[in-house]
Amino acid sequence: MAAFACIFVPDFPLEALLRAEPELRSQAVAVLEGKAPLQKVFALNEKARYAGVEPGMSKLQVETCTDLALRPRSPVQEAVAHAALLDCAQSFSPRVEDTGSDTIVLDLAGLETLFGAAPKFARDLARRASDLGLEVNVAVASNPDTAVIAARGFSGVTVIPAGKEAEQLGSLPLEVLFTGTPALDNGPEPERILETLERWGVRNLRALAALPEVALSERLGQAGVRLQQLARGATSRTLVTVEPPLVFEEAIELEYPLVLLEPLAFLLGRLLEQLCARLAARALATQELRLQLELENGWQEEESTANRGDEFGPAGRAPRQVFCRTLRLPVPLLDAKTFLKLLQLDLKAHPPGAPISKIHLTAEPVRPRAAQSGLFLPPSPEPEKLELTLARIAGIVGENKVGCLQLLDTHRPDAFRMQRFAPGESQGLKPHSKNPLHAELKPGDTQKPPHIQTQPGAQTNGANAVTALRIFRPPVRAAVTLRDGKPARIACPKHPELQGDILWVAGPWRSSGDWWQQEGWARDEWDIALPAEDGLALYRLVRDLLSGGWFVEGSYD
Amino acid sequence: MSSLLVCAQPAPGHPVAFPQEGSAFLLNRFSALPQLAAVTPASRLEVRPAPELVCSGIRELDALTGGLPRGGLTEICGPASSGRTSVLVAALAATTQRQEACALVDISDAFDPVSAAAAGVDFERLLWVRCGEKKNPPQRHRDTENTRKNSEENLRYRLEGPLEQALRVTDLLLQSGGFGMVAIDLGGIPFRNARRIPLTTWFRFQRAVENTPTVLLVIAERACATSCAALVMNFSPQPSALSRQVNRPAHAELLDQIQIEGEILRSRAERKPVRSATAAFTTRAVRIS
Numbered sequence: 032m033a034a035f036a037c038i039f040v041p042d043f044p045l046e047a048l049l050r051a052e053p054e055l056r057s058q059a060v061a062v063l064e065g066k067a068p069l070q071k072v073f074a075l076n077e078k079a080r081y082a083g084v085e086p087g088m089s090k091l092q093v094e095t096c097t098d099l100a101l102r103p104r105s106p107v108q109e110a111v112a113h114a115a116l117l118d119c120a121q122s123f124s125p126r127v128e129d130t131g132s133d134t135i136v137l138d139l140a141g142l143e144t145l146f147g148a149a150p151k152f153a154r155d156l157a158r159r160a161s162d163l164g165l166e167v168n169v170a171v172a173s174n175p176d177t178a179v180i181a182a183r184g185f186s187g188v189t190v191i192p193a194g195k196e197a198e199q200l201g202s203l204p205l206e207v208l209f210t211g212t213p214a215l216d217n218g219p220e221p222e223r224i225l226e227t228l229e230r231w232g233v234r235n236l237r238a239l240a241a242l243p244e245v246a247l248s249e250r251l252g253q254a255g256v257r258l259q260q261l262a263r264g265a266t267s268r269t270l271v272t273v274e275p276p277l278v279f280e281e282a283i284e285l286e287y288p289l290v291l292l293e294p295l296a297f298l299l300g301r302l303l304e305q306l307c308a309r310l311a312a313r314a315l316a317t318q319e320l321r322l323q324l325e326l327e328n329g330w331q332e333e334e335s336t337a338n339r340g341d342e343f344g345p346a347g348r349a350p351r352q353v354f355c356r357t358l359r360l361p362v363p364l365l366d367a368k369t370f371l372k373l374l375q376l377d378l379k380a381h382p383p384g385a386p387i388s389k390i391h392l393t394a395e396p397v398r399p400r401a402a403q404s405g406l407f408l409p410p411s412p413e414p415e416k417l418e419l420t421l422a423r424i425a426g427i428v429g430e431n432k433v434g435c436l437q438l439l440d441t442h443r444p445d446a447f448r449m450q451r452f453a454p455g456e457s458q459g460l461k462p463h464s465k466n467p468l469h470a471e472l473k474p475g476d477t478q479k480p481p482h483i484q485t486q487p488g489a490q491t492n493g494a495n496a497v498t499a500l501r502i503f504r505p506p507v508r509a510a511v512t513l514r515d516g517k518p519a520r521i522a523c524p525k526h527p528e529l530q531g532d533i534l535w536v537a538g539p540w541r542s543s544g545d546w547w548q549q550e551g552w553a554r555d556e557w558d559i560a561l562p563a564e565d566g567l568a569l570y571r572l573v574r575d576l577l578s579g580g581w582f583v584e585g586s587y588d
Numbered sequence: 589m590s591s592l593l594v595c596a597q598p599a600p601g602h603p604v605a606f607p608q609e610g611s612a613f614l615l616n617r618f619s620a621l622p623q624l625a626a627v628t629p630a631s632r633l634e635v636r637p638a639p640e641l642v643c644s645g646i647r648e649l650d651a652l653t654g655g656l657p658r659g660g661l662t663e664i665c666g667p668a669s670s671g672r673t674s675v676l677v678a679a680l681a682a683t684t685q686r687q688e689a690c691a692l693v694d695i696s697d698a699f700d701p702v703s704a705a706a707a708g709v710d711f712e713r714l715l716w717v718r719c720g721e722k723k724n725p726p727q728r729h730r731d732t733e734n735t736r737k738n739s740e741e742n743l744r745y746r747l748e749g750p751l752e753q754a755l756r757v758t759d760l761l762l763q764s765g766g767f768g769m770v771a772i773d774l775g776g777i778p779f780r781n782a783r784r785i786p787l788t789t790w791f792r793f794q795r796a797v798e799n800t801p802t803v804l805l806v807i808a809e810r811a812c813a814t815s816c817a818a819l820v821m822n823f824s825p826q827p828s829a830l831s832r833q834v835n836r837p838a839h840a841e842l843l844d845q846i847q848i849e850g851e852i853l854r855s856r857a858e859r860k861p862v863r864s865a866t867a868a869f870t871t872r873a874v875r876i877s
Contacts, residue, residue: 409688410801412766420764424717424757432718435711436701447701452715454689496646497707498846498871499673501698501776528668537843558843565667566825569843585700587846587873588673588775 034139034149035175035270038120038160039168039182040112043133045074047112048102050164050305051283055100063090064104073104107282107389115163115309117275122312123156128175128270134182136175138270153188163308172196177264180236183207196264201237205229208236208261224251224258236262279317279394281306288327288386295387296375302392303367303374310396316363317394320370324354325389354383361453362414363397369415376422380430411454421452442544443552444584445502498587500571506582511572518557518572521583529583534567535560543576553577558587638857639818642686642768642803645678645707649850652867653819654857656769660818661794661804665811668775670823671848672807673698674871676771677707679805684710688768691715691761695754696776706874715767717757719750751781755789762796762804770797774808782812790816811853820854826868843873 040046044062049055059082064073070090082096093099113132120127123146126138139152146152149171160167170181170189177196181189184203191199205228209221227250233239239262247255260266281302289295299322310317358373400414412420424433434449507529512520517536523529536559543553553576560567569587574580618624641655656662656679666672676692681704683690690713692699697718705711754772761770774782790813797804806813811820826847851866 409686410766410768411689412764416764417766420760421715423760427753427756427760428717428719432720434716435714436716437711438701438705445701449716454713496674496678496869496871497703498671498843498873499677499703499707500700501673501696502700504697563668565670568668569825569846585698586668587843588669588671 034171034173035178036124036137036139036149036153036156036169036171037130037175037178037182038116038135038137038156039170039179040116040133040165041168041186042074042076043112044104044109045076046165047109048105049076049166050112050115051105051108051301052102053164053301055102058100059084059096059098060100060102061093062102062104070103102286105284107284111280111282112165114275114278114280115305116160116165116167117273118279118309118312119156119160119163119165121275122159122314123152126270126272127275129273129275130175130179134179136178136270138272139171149190150188153190157188159312163312164305172264174264174267175270176261176266176268180207180261180264183210191264197237197240197262200262200264201235201240203236205233205235205239208258224254227251277313277315277396279306279309279315279396280391281393282389282391284389285387288388290386292375292378292382295378295390296371298390299374299392300367300371302390303370306392306394307365307367307370310365310394313396314399315396316365316399318360318363318397319395320358320360320374321391321393321395322356322358322374323391323393324383324387325391326352326354326383326385327388352385354385354387356381360414360418361451363400364415364418365399366415369419372419373422376419376426380426414453417452442542444554445504500585501588502585503583506573506584509572509581509583511574511581518559518581521559521561521572521581523583526583528563528568529561529570531562533559534562538572539574541576551577556584640801643682644675645680645682646675646869648867648869649675649821652850652865653821653852653855656803656805657818657857658801658803659798660856661790661797661806661813661816662819662821663806663808663811663813663817664821664823665808665853666823667809667825669846670825671846671850671871672775672823673773674703674846674848675821675823675850676773676805676807677704677709679769679803680704680714680771681708681710683769683803684708684713686768687713689713689715689766690769690771691717691767693717693719693754693757693761693770693772695719695750695772695774698773698776703874715761717754717761719753719757751777751785755785758793759796762793762802765800765802767802769803769805771805771807774806774812779809779812782808782810785812787814787816790814817854818856820852821850822853823848823850845870845872 044064045060048062049060056076059076059078061072061075061079061084063070065071068090072084072086072088072090072093075084075086079096079099082099084093084096084099090101093101109132116133116135117127117129120135120137124137124139124142126140128136128138130136137156139149142152143149146155153169153171157167157169160169168182168186168189170178170185170191172178172181172191173193173196177191177200180200180203181191184200184207189199205225209225228239233242239259242259244256244259247259251258257266283298283302285298289298306317356374356377358370358377364370421433431449433452435452436447437450439446439448507523507526509529510522511518514520517538518533519536520532521529536557538557539555540557541553541555543551545551546553555574555576557572557574559570559572561570562568571584571587573582573584575582639657639660641653641657644650644653644656664672664675680690680692685708687710692714694716697720699716699718701711704714751774754774758770758772761767793804794813794816806817811817811822813820826849847868847870849866849868
C-alpha cells in the first residue's frame with residue numbers, strides 16, 4: 032500500500048525568523064511585510080494572537096502592544112529555511128516533492144523496513160525537523176493530497192490509515208482546501224467557491240463530502256468535484272519529484288550592524304550548528320567553509336579590501352563592501368565547535384574592519400572521513416585538535432611561520448617553502464607549484480633531493496648522523512681579512528663570538544645559479560673554526576660574489 | 589578527646605599506654621580505620637614502571653642510554669658546535685621514519701632543511717614552528733569598544749619574545765597530543781635567558797607528557813629543567829677531527845666530519861650517578877652539490 036508523508040511549517044515566514052532567533056519562541060512575535068510606513072502584520076505566533084494582534088494590522092496598531100517583538104519579513108532566511116526543510120525530507124526519502132515553500136511531500140514506498148512503521152516514521156521526521164530549528168506538522172496518508180490537507184489542518188503528528196481518510200478529515204474547516212492546494216490553480220476563484228459553499232451551509236469537509244456529486248458538478252463544475260474528492264481523501268496523483276542541489280548555506284540579516292567580534296561569534300555559532308545539522312542529516316561533512324560578511328558602506332573600505340587578499344581563498348571578485356574568508360580543512364570535519372573556534376581565530380587575525388550587516392556562511396559538502404584507527408598504527412594528532420592547535424599557534428607566531436616545509440628543487444641556499452601540516456593526509460594531494468621552473472620534489476618518493484649530497488668518503492659510522500647546520504636568519508654580515516686568498520680574521524661588531532683569528536679554514540666551495548633571471552646568485556663557501564669558551568666553534572662563511580660582501584651563514588652543531 | 593586507636597582518654601602529662609600486643613595490634617587497628625582504608629602502605633607501593641625507550645637515531649647513544657624515554661623530558665646540552673643539533677636532527681629523522689608526527693619549536697629559526705633532508709627527516713610528518721618576530725602585527729579597529737583590547741593586544745605583542753612564544757606553543761602542542769616527539773630548540777639563545785624559564789613550566793611540560801607516548805626533547809646550552817628531566821646528556825666537540833684535516837690542501841676538501849662525545853649527566857632509569865658513562869660518534873657533513 033502506497034504511503035505519503037507531508038511536512039508543513041505553519042506560519043512559515045515566522046518560523047524562518049524563529050529559526051535564526053530561537054530565543055523569541057517564548058514571547059509574542061509578529062512579522063511585518065511591506066514598505067514603511069505601510070507595513071502590515073503578515074504572520075504571527077499564538078502568543079501574539081492572545082495579545083490581540085491579527086494579520087493585516089498596521090505597524091502603528093501593533094506597536095501599542097507591549098512585549099511584542101516585531102521583525103521584518105526576511106526572504107533570505109525563508110529561502111534558507113526552505114532548503115533546510117528539503118534537507119530534512121531528503122534525509123529520509125529520495126523521492127521528494129517541493130509542493131510549496133512551507134510544504135514538502137515524501138514518498139514512503141519501501142522505507143518501512145528502514146525507518147519503521149508510519150507513526151514512528153512521522154515522529155522521527157518531526158524530530159529531525161525540530162533539530163533543524165523548525166517546528167512542523169507531519170501527516171502520513173495513503174495519497175499525497177490527503178497528507179497535505181491533514182498536515183495543514185492538524186497540528187503535530189497525524190497518521191491517517193488507508194480507508195479512513197474521509198472520516199479523519201471530516202472535522203477540518205473548508206479553508207484548508209483553499210490554501211496552497213495545487214488542484215485549484217486553473218479553476219474559478221477560490222474565494223467565490225468558498226463563499227458559495229458557506230452560503231449553502233457547508234462548514235467542514237464532512238459536509239462537503241456528503242453533497243451529491245452530480246448536483247455539485249452542475250453548480251460548481253469540475254472544481255467542485257475536485258474539492259469533494261479532496262474532502263473525501265479519494266484523489267490520486269503522481270509526485271513531481273525534485274532533486275535539490277547540494278548547497279548548504281545559512282544566512283542571517285541583522286537588524287542592527289555588528290561592531291564586535293563576540294556577538295558575531297555568537298551568531299556564527301548558531302549558523303554553524305544549523306549548517307552541521309543539515310550536513311549530518313544528509314550524511315555529509317565539509318572541508319571548506321566560506322564566510323561572507325556584508326559590511327556597512329563607509330569609512331574603512333580600503334582596509335577591508337586589503338584584508339580580502341588573504342592566502343586562504345580567492346576573494347578578489349567580491350564587491351567592495353563584502354568581506355570574505357575561506358577556511359579550508361585538510362580532512363572532512365563536522366564539528367560546529369571546531370569550526371567556530373577556527374573562524375574566531377581567523378577573524379581575530381583578520382578583522383572585517385567595518386560594521387557587519389549580513390552574514391552568509393556556506394559549506395562545501397564532501398563525504399565524511401572513513402578512517403579507522405588501528406591498534407598498531409603510530410600515534411598521530413587528531414585532525415580536529417590539530418587544526419585548532421595550528422590556528423592558535425599561527426595566532427602566536429604568525430601564519431607563515433608554522434607548517435611543514437617543502438624543499439624546492441634548486442641549488443639556491445635555504446630554498447624552501449612552508450605548507451599546511453597534515454600528517455594524516457594522503458601523500459598524493461599536494462598543491463602544485465606556481466613556478467614551473469622550480470619543479471618541486473614529489474613528496475613521498477624521496478625526502479632528500481638529489482642535489483643534497485654528503486661529502487665523499489665520509490664515514491657513516493653505521494648510523495644516520497649528519498653534521499647539522501644552525502642557520503642564522505638573516506645571515507650575519509662580517510668583515511673578513513684575507514691572507515693568501517683565504518680568510519684569516521673575522522670581525523662582527525654585534526656578535527662577540529664571531530670575532531678573532533680564524534684557527535682553521537677550508538674552502539672555497541663555489542656555486543652559482545639563476546643567472547638567467549634577475550635574482551641570480553653566486554657565492555663562495557668557507558668552513559672556518561673560531562676560538563670559543565669551550566674549545567672551537569665551526570661556522571660557515573659565505574662570500575657573495577655579486578656584491579662582494581662576507582656573511583656568516585650559520586654554525587655547524 | 590577520644591581516639592579510635594586508643595579509646596581511653598589519657599591524663600595530661602602522662603604517656604599514652606599502648607596495649608601489650610605491640611605493633612601487630614596497631615597495624616590491625618590502623619587498617620581497620622575507614623579514613624586510611626584507601627591509603628596504600630609505602631612498603632606495598634609498586635615500583636614505577638620503566639619508560640618505553642625509543643631509538644634516538646644514533647647507534648652509539650642508544651647503546652649508552654637505551655634510547656629516548658617516551659613520556660619524559662630529555663635534555664641535550666652542549667656549547668656551540670658540540671653536536672647537539674645533529675642529535676636533534678637524528679632523533680627527528682628516526683621518529684618520522686617510524687611514521688610518527690613530530691613538532692619542532694624553533695626558538696631562533698635556525699633549523700636547516702638541507703641537513704634534515706640529508707639525515708632522512710620526513711618533512712610531511714614534521715611540524716616546524718618558527719618563533720620570532722611576527723610579520724603581521726594586529727590590525728587596528730575603528731570602533732572605540734575594541735580600541736582598549738587592541739592596545740592590550742599590541743602591548744602583549746610587543747612584549748612577547750621568541751622564548752615566550754616557544755613556551756606557549758609547546759604548551760599547545762603538548763595539550764593537543766598525538767605527537768611522537770616535541771622538540772624545543774633553545775640552543776640559539778643565551779643560557780641566562782633559558783635559565784629564566786620557571787621550574788613550574790618544566791614541571792607542567794613533564795606532567796603533560798607523562799603517560800603519553802610523546803618524547804619531549806630540549807636542546808639547550810646547559811641543563812635548565814633540572815629534576816624534571818628524565819635524561820640529561822651533555823655533548824662536547826672533539827678537536828681531533830679538525831686536526832686531521834689541517835694538513836690537507838684547503839681547496840681540496842671542506843669540513844667532512846665532526847667527532848662528538850656525549851656524556852650522561854642524569855638518567856632517571858639509573859639508580860646510581862653515571863658521570864663517567866660516555867659515548868663518541870662521528871657526524872658527516874652535507875652540502876648542496
